[in-house]
Amino acid sequence: SAVISQKPSRDICQRGTSLTIQCQVDSQVTMMFWYRQQPGQSLTLIATANQGSEATYESGFVIDKFPISRPNLTFSTLTVSNMSPEDSSIYLCSVEVGPRVGDTQYFGPGTRLTVL
Amino acid sequence: QKEVEQDPGPLSVPEGAIVSLNCTYSNSAFQYFMWYRQYSRKGPELLMYTYSSGNKEDGRFTAQVDKSSKYISLFIRDSQPSDSATYLCATYAGGTSYGKLTFGQGTILTVHP
Numbered sequence: 358s359a360v361i362s363q364k365p366s367r368d369i370c371q372r373g374t375s376l377t378i379q380c381q382v383d384s385q386v387t388m389m390f391w392y393r394q395q396p397g398q399s400l401t402l403i404a405t406a407n408q409g410s411e412a413t414y415e416s417g418f419v420i421d422k423f424p425i426s427r428p429n430l431t432f433s434t435l436t437v438s439n440m441s442p443e444d445s446s447i448y449l450c451s452v453e454v455g456p457r458v459g460d461t462q463y464f465g466p467g468t469r470l471t472v473l
Numbered sequence: 474q475k476e477v478e479q480d481p482g483p484l485s486v487p488e489g490a491i492v493s494l495n496c497t498y499s500n501s502a503f504q505y506f507m508w509y510r511q512y513s514r515k516g517p518e519l520l521m522y523t524y525s526s527g528n529k530e531d532g533r534f535t536a537q538v539d540k541s542s543k544y545i546s547l548f549i550r551d552s553q554p555s556d557s558a559t560y561l562c563a564t565y566a567g568g569t570s571y572g573k574l575t576f577g578q579g580t581i582l583t584v585h586p
Contacts (some may be wrong), residue, residue: 398578402573460521462507462574463519467514467515
C-alpha cells in the first residue's frame with residue numbers, strides 16, 4: 358500500500374496568482390498522476406509525472422498553466438498558474454504501487470482550491 | 474459522448490437494502506475496471522478491481538463486468554449508513570495507457586438508518 362499526503366489541504370486564492378500543491382508518498386514510486394475534480398464532476402487526469410523526465414499532459418492541459426516537478430521518487434508538485442475562478446477544484450495526486458497496473462492506484466486526500 | 478457514463482443519482486436507500494450502481498463505457502479497448510469509494514472531503518479509495526468480463530465478490534460488495542454490452546455494475550448487499558459516499562467507476566485500457574484511469578461522474582449514495 359501507499360500513504361499519500363498533500364499540502365495544502367485547502368486554500369483560497371486571488372485571481373491571477375499561482376499556487377503550488379505538494380504530494381508526498383511514503384514509498385518510492387515510478388509514476389505519479391495529477392487529477393482534477395471540478396464541482397459535481399468526476400476526476401480528470403491532468404498529467405503523468407515520471408521522475409527524471411518531463412511530465413506528460415493530457416489533452417486540454419498545458420505545461421504553462423500546470424507546471425509539474427518530480428525531483429525524486431517520493432515527491433511531486435503541481436502548480437496552478439495565473440488562476441481564474443474556473444480553476445476552483447479539488448486537485449488530487451495518485452500513485453501506482455505494485456507490478457499489476459490498475460489494481461493498486463492510491464489517491465491522496467486532495468487539495469481543495471477556491472479562486473476568487 | 475463521454476467515454477464512461479454513470480448516473481450521478483443521488484440515490485437514497487434504507488439500511489439493509491441491496492444497492493445497484495452502474496456504468497456504461499464506449500471504448501472497447503478498456504480491459505481493467507475499478508470501483509472507488511469517496512467519502513466527503515477525502516480522496517477516492519479503491520473498492521474493487523476486475524480484469525475483463527466476469528464477477529468478483531468481496532464481502533458485501535460484488536463487481537460485475539459485461540464487456541459484450543460494455544456495462545459495469547457494483548452491488549452492495551445489506552447496505553449500511555457507513556456506505557454513504559460517492560461511488561466512482563473507472564476503467565483503464567492498459568498498454569501504452571499505463572495508469573491513465575478514465576472515471577465516470579460518480580453516484581452519490583445515502584443509506585439512511
